[in-house]
Amino acid sequence: MAEGITGVSTSSSTCATLECQDLTKTYYSTDPPTQVLNGIDLTVEAGEFLVVMGASGSGKSTLLYNISGMDRATSGRVFLQGRDLTSLNDTEMSQVRLTQMGFIFQQSYFLGNLNIRDNILLPALKAAPHRRDAAIGRVDALMERFGIVNVKRHGTTEVSGGQLQRASISRALASEPAVLFADEPTGALNSSMSAEVMDALTDVHAGGTTIVMVTHDPACAARGDRVIYLRDGQLIDSRELGTWTADQAAEREDALLAWLRELGF
Ligand SMILES: Nc1ncnc2c1ncn2[C@@H]1O[C@H](COP(=O)(O)OP(=O)(O)O)[C@@H](O)[C@H]1O
Numbered sequence: 517m518a519e520g521i522t523g524v525s526t527s528s529s530t531c532a533t534l535e536c537q538d539l540t541k542t543y544y545s546t547d548p549p550t551q552v553l554n555g556i557d558l559t560v561e562a563g564e565f566l567v568v569m570g571a572s573g574s575g576k577s578t579l580l581y582n583i584s585g586m587d588r589a590t591s592g593r594v595f596l597q598g599r600d601l602t603s604l605n606d607t608e609m610s611q612v613r614l615t616q617m618g619f620i621f622q623q624s625y626f627l628g629n630l631n632i633r634d635n636i637l638l639p640a641l642k643a644a645p646h647r648r649d650a651a652i653g654r655v656d657a658l659m660e661r662f663g664i665v666n667v668k669r670h671g672t673t674e675v676s677g678g679q680l681q682r683a684s685i686s687r688a689l690a691s692e693p694a695v696l697f698a699d700e701p702t703g704a705l706n707s708s709m710s711a712e713v714m715d716a717l718t719d720v721h722a723g724g725t726t727i728v729m730v731t732h733d734p735a736c737a738a739r740g741d742r743v744i745y746l747r748d749g750q751l752i753d754s755r756e757l758g759t760w761t762a763d764q765a766a767e768r769e770d771a772l773l774a775w776l777r778e779l780g781f
């Protein structure tokens with residue numbers, strides 16, 4: 517651990533977008549307490565597309581929540597671009613989430629009384645209330661990029677699941693986050709909509725955004741640069757895939773499946 521000249525501790529590799537050191541999470545609400553993360557060390561480089569896999573209950577979502585400050589780890593440290601997130605209070609942490617992180621979940625959690633465009637716009641306005649025009653410009657450009665301009669005035673129940681998830685991606689990117697977190701973003705979609713959403717995420721990655729995505733779907737995981745595998749809250753193996761190209765999709769998925777079978781997935 518390095519001490520900067522300001523006396524504020526910084527990450528050992530400050531160029532990394534995200535780093536966690538010896539992260540543990542125990543839920544004390546159960547008897548006996550449930551230790552869900554058992555000492556995770558992880559570095560996510562700037563621009564990397566990292567995929568988290570593992571059996572159901574292995575701690576994937578918990579890891580995502582704890583490295584994104586949605587929840588507080590029991591011990592260990594998390595750094596975002598060298599800044600120690602574990603030392604922040606709740607107000608500081610929500611500001612970091614709002615301005616530097618984007619989130620996509622299995623469900624979109626859109627507000628039913630707002631149309632698609634206003635749902636996408638809302639967090640960006642909250643993040644930078646004085647830069648309304650800039651936010652509107654970014655949101656319109658994102659909707660164009662992800663092919664959902666035609667549904668911008670639609671209600672949240674008037675679009676397909678794939679359109680809704682592309683809207684979620686637009687919302688997550690509207691504040692130009694340093695890192696995009698996705699927890700099973702295709703978990704509620706059929707395979708063609710799932711491919712639609714993964715194309716959008718592949719495009720986001722190609723644009724330079726760092727992505728951390730949890731999935732149990734090898735076809736989705738094959739899009740990543742690197743896949744890590746969790747078992748019982750421990751990072752037991754990882755696999756470098758290199759940059760995704762469409763013509764290698766089948767080979768990448770096959771290689772991933774063989775590796776996952778070895779791990780007992
Ligand atoms: N709030 C909680 N209180 C107690 N146990 C929890 C809580 N959240 C998750 N768990 C437990 O932690 C383990 C890992 O959960 P989770 O991270 O959701 O796994 P995954 O996303 O890999 O399916 C599970 O055994 C789950 O029951």
Ligand SMILES: [Mg+2]
Nearest residue numbers: 576577578699
């Ligand atoms: Mg989960």
